Amino acid sequence: MSAQLKLAEPKITMRSVTKRYESARGESVxxxxxxxxxxxxxxxxxxxxxxxxxKSTLLNIVAGFEQASGGEVVMDGxxxxxxxxxxxxxxxxxxxxxxxxxxxxIGFGPASRGLGDAExxxxxxxxVAMVKLDGFEHKYPHELSGxxxxxxxxxxxxxxxxxxxxxxxPLAALDALTRLGLQDELLRxxxxxxxxxxxxxxxxxxxxxxxLYLSDRILVMSHRPARIRREIRVPFSRPRDPxxxxxxxxxxxxxxxxxxLRREI
Amino acid sequence: MSANGSTSRAARLGxxxxxxxxxxxxxxxxxxxxxxxxxxxxxxxxxPLAVIRMLQRLVSNxxxxxxxxxxxxxxxxxxxxxxxxxxxxxxxxxxYRPIDRLLDGIISMxxxxxxxxxxxxxxxxLGIGTLSVVFITFLAAFFAVLINTIAGARSxxxxxxxxxxxxxxxxxxxxxxxxxxxxxxxxxxGFRIAIGVSWMSIVAAELIAASSxxxxxxxxxxxxxxxxxxxxxxxxxxxxxxxxxxxxRRIEQWLMPWRQGxxxx
Numbered sequence: 001m002s003a004q005l006k007l008a009e010p011k012i013t014m015r016s017v018t019k020r021y022e023s024a025r026g027e028s029v030x031x032x033x034x035x036x037x038x039x040x041x042x043x044x045x046x047x048x049x050x051x052x053x054x055k056s057t058l059l060n061i062v063a064g065f066e067q068a069s070g071g072e073v074v075m076d077g078x079x080x081x082x083x084x085x086x087x088x089x090x091x092x093x094x095x096x097x098x099x100x101x102x103x104x105x106i107g108f109g110p111a112s113r114g115l116g117d118a119e120x121x122x123x124x125x126x127x128v129a130m131v132k133l134d135g136f137e138h139k140y141p142h143e144l145s146g147x148x149x150x151x152x153x154x155x156x157x158x159x160x161x162x163x164x165x166x167x168x169x170p171l172a173a174l175d176a177l178t179r180l181g182l183q184d185e186l187l188r189x190x191x192x193x194x195x196x197x198x199x200x201x202x203x204x205x206x207x208x209x210x211x212l213y214l215s216d217r218i219l220v221m222s223h224r225p226a227r228i229r230r231e232i233r234v235p236f237s238r239p240r241d242p243x244x245x246x247x248x249x250x251x252x253x254x255x256x257x258x259x260x261l262r263r264e265i
Numbered sequence: 266m267s268a269n270g271s272t273s274r275a276a277r278l279g280x281x282x283x284x285x286x287x288x289x290x291x292x293x294x295x296x297x298x299x300x301x302x303x304x305x306x307x308x309x310x311x312x313p314l315a316v317i318r319m320l321q322r323l324v325s326n327x328x329x330x331x332x333x334x335x336x337x338x339x340x341x342x343x344x345x346x347x348x349x350x351x352x353x354x355x356x357x358x359x360x361y362r363p364i365d366r367l368l369d370g371i372i373s374m375x376x377x378x379x380x381x382x383x384x385x386x387x388x389x390x391l392g393i394g395t396l397s398v399v400f401i402t403f404l405a406a407f408f409a410v411l412i413n414t415i416a417g418a419r420s421x422x423x424x425x426x427x428x429x430x431x432x433x434x435x436x437x438x439x440x441x442x443x444x445x446x447x448x449x450x451x452x453x454x455g456f457r458i459a460i461g462v463s464w465m466s467i468v469a470a471e472l473i474a475a476s477s478x479x480x481x482x483x484x485x486x487x488x489x490x491x492x493x494x495x496x497x498x499x500x501x502x503x504x505x506x507x508x509x510x511x512x513x514r515r516i517e518q519w520l521m522p523w524r525q526g527x528x529x530x
Contacts, residue, residue, distance in 0.1 A: 063427070063431055064430075064431070065427050065430075065431075082430075083427065083430035083431040084431070084433065085431065085432060085433030087431060088431060088432075089427070089428065089431040091424060091427075091428065093424060095422075095424040095425060095427070095428040096428075097425060097428075097429075097443070097446070098523050099446035099447075099449075099521065099523045100446075100523075108429070108432055108434075108442070109432035109433060112429070112432055112433050112434040112435065112438055112442075113433045140522070140523045141523075142523065156432070160432055160433065166431075
């Protein structure tokens with residue numbers, strides 16, 4: 001990303017964001033301990049951390065599914081209070097509507113926002129092509145493979161034209177080979193969608209290589225309560241070349257992240 | 266989906282034969298022990314031939330059709346009433362805690378009362394006739410629809426609700442496009458159970474509180490000791506019940522095509 005973007009007003013700002021839960025036994029559990037974070041417009045930012053560290057909580061707060069216990073979360077100058085279509089979400093479990101076809105799922109957002117039938121089907125057509133699901137428009141989710149379901153979920157998110165895409169371990173449920181393929185697809189789709197205007201991605205994973213391959217910037221999180229342990233700027237140019245995985249720098253960074261995470265497990 | 270059509274047809278025929286094996290065997294035994302080695306007095310158990318002769322008589326003089334129409338009409342009214350009241354109430358209780366708390370106690374108390382225990386009161390209040398029978402049958406169907414709708418409303422997936430919210434869905438559309446499709450299969454299950462229990466209670470109600478219908482027909486012929494007519498009435502109920510179950514399943518598959526794969530797998 002260019003230097004100008006860093007100077008520009010951040011897309012999302014978090015200041016001392018904390019989150020406490022009441023556990024089933026009535027104990028207070030601290031999930032987030034004062035998170036400060038700026039996400040630049042058009043940035044691909046990834047949170048890496050051990051399972052259950054609270055990174056999903058952070059994403060749910062940005063999505064508006066959960067409320068922070070303290071601090072503030074601001075997007076485009078307005079505090080985030082509830083879910084909204086400008087923040088699209090891609091879930092690990094796909095969360096497709098089983099009663100709708102592929103086309104129905106992809107068109108759900110545009111139709112919900114009151115766009116006309118013609119515009120909805122134009123968007124569906126475009127997004128189906130973008131995720132290469134041509135010929136599967138009338139299939140139901142249960143008729144698709146895991147990889148195809150996640151493509152469909154991705155298309156459903158893109159079709160709604162969000163500024164920010166929140167992705168909670170979107171590839172974690174897939175087998176290793178499908179995952180590698182979808183990493184490239186994800187980058188291609190993101191850059192295609194970014195041609196019209198900046199699309200910011202907040203991505204969660206516990207796969208270090210995935211984080212390095214996809215992101216502009218990686219934040220390594222500590223164990224619960226989550227703090228930001230380190231920020232890593234990923235130096236590889238875009239579009240990403242799959243060969244980058246064999247670079248010496250890739251391995252050095254991967255090792256660095258691993259050393260940080262190892263202490264947290 | 267077999268490529269070889271003749272094989273699948275043979276398999277289908279085999280399956281139908283397998284299904285008919287036990288009914289055919291029972292009829293054969295019935296025939297043998299009434300016509301060839303008569304073990305029973307014809308009042309205790311008439312032969313299948315006598316039952317067929319009685320069936321012909323009741324069909325040709327229109328008596329059977331009259332009773333079928335009377336019973337079916339009551340079942341229709343009772344189930345329409347059960348759906349009209351049970352679905353909205355079930356949705357309200359399943360989705361809104363305060364309404365659930367308000368009504369759960371009283372409903373849990375009335376539910377275990379067998380519909381037939383209502384016969385004396387309903388005769389007092391509504392008199393002998395269609396109104397009483399419909400009321401009793403309605404009670405049976407209503408609880409089946411209500412309980413299943415509540416279960417359905419509680420099973421709406423949080424993930425689907427979140428996905429819809431972040432796609433910008435309105436409150437109203439959330440109801441019609443997320444909640445209703447999630448609950449619909451449960452409502453249908455409730456409806457199928459309701460049809461089944463309405464037959465059980467309608468026959469019993471007609472034994473006491475009506476002067477038409479299949480239940481009435483069976484009591485009437487018990488008083489004149491025509492066992493063959495009783496058996497005609499019983500088999501008619503069985504066959505109509507079976508046909509209605511097949512019909513509701515067909516409607517379910519037609520209305521909810523996404524469930525077909527789920528049944529098969």
